[in-house]
Amino acid sequence: MHVLMSTTAAHGHVHPNLPVMAELVARGHRVTYPVPERFAEAVAATGATPLRIRTDLPDPAKGEQWPDGGIEAMRLFSAEARSAYDQIADALQYEHPDVVCYDGSGWAGHAFSRVRGIPRVELSPHMVAWDGFETDMAEAFAFLETPEGLAWRGELDAWLDEVGAGVGNREFLGRPDRSVALIPEAMQPELDRVDRDRYTFVGPVIGDRSHQGLWPKPKAPLLLVSLGSAYTDRPQFWRAAVEAMTGTGWQTVLATGPHVAPADLGAVPDDVTVREWVPQLAVLAHASAFVTHAGMGGCTEGLWHGVPMVAVPQAVDQFGNADRIAALGVGEHLPADAVTPETLREAVLRVSSSEEVARRCAEEKATARAAGGAAAAADVVEGLVPSALCAACALVGGCGGRR
DSSP, X not given: OEEEEEOOSSHXXXXXXXXXXXXXXXXXXXXXEEEOHHHHHHHHTTTOEEEEOOOOSOXXXXXXXXXXXXXXXXXXXXXXXXXXXXHHHHHTTTOOOSEEEEOTTOXXXXXXXXXXXXXXXXXXXXXXXXXXXXXXXXXXXXXXGSHHHHHHHXXXXXXXXXXXXXXXXXXXXXXXXXXXXXXXXXXOTTGGGSOTTTEEEOOOOOOOXXXXXXXXXXXXOEEEEEOTTTSOOXXXXXXXXXHXXXXXXXXXXXXXXXXOOGGGGOOOOTTEEEESOOOHHHHHTTOSEEEEOOOHHHHHHHHHHTOOEEEOOOSTTXXXXXXXXXXXXXXXXXXXXXXXXXXXXXXXXHHHHOHHHHHHHHHHHHHHHXXXXXXXXXHHHHHTSHHHXXXXXXXXXXXXXXX
């Protein structure tokens, strides 16, 4: 089976699905994955074939900022879709993938599947829609109904018509035919209203990231503080984190990203380690608490390791994720505008010392690790192409009719 994977050039979109690609390759399937050069090595490590494409999306490693959302972000995604679609169509003009995997931002692959008539499945690294979603979330998406939003919708319609996708923007952006949610069920709002015939939850798909490096086991309680890869230009927040934990007996690790220079933080004491980037999973394996921006990737990894969290959301879906963390009892939501050295320190010490939080973290950790992961996701992908099951079974001596 030839699989085409499509997403956008952002850590929170590429990395969540890489273990699924590795699983598909291990089952004998061929995976083509269009990415810019900065993600090519990570994709190749799964055994997939990187299809190197150009991108104009922001690169945080170069100090480039993503917009906080709205039509500005939509225009970025649609411009990327146009460019990526042309490059994919050109590279695969003589090939016909058997199935297309895409995430909610992988509009190029989604359109390609419709033009070519190829089965498709969404691999969602974030929450999915539920019955009544459009009404419940109308306020959050009201910008799409403004004059500027309607103009953008018209532009998207024109492009979909130009390539021959056969649908308008509302269906294209609406619910997928089939979706695999790569998140813990616990992070899904309104779970009881989700269509289980359309959406399959497989929990976190955590792959081997030893190539990113290890982290030494600490001699004191360890706190990891990270705002992800896109919203790290917050020097006041980082200074508050340094002051909050200094002298508490904790070892604190700050993953500050590329926007904050050491000089912005002032004097950094010995019990605080400042890095632009850290191997997050390796650090979380030793952590006693995690201050996170509540991106879905960070929340998922925190649940996977059973680490109490203090969620300090910065933008987009992070506010809802922070509320979920608090509702689950695995941490607290501390609004960004309420962060001071005192409030941050108190929240960290509170969640890390709570027996109830520890119990809930252990329960959610066990649930996340039993959810099926990459293997369950690959089963869904294979199920879209029945002949692929026979090929996969042949590699392991037959399935004995179990499939």
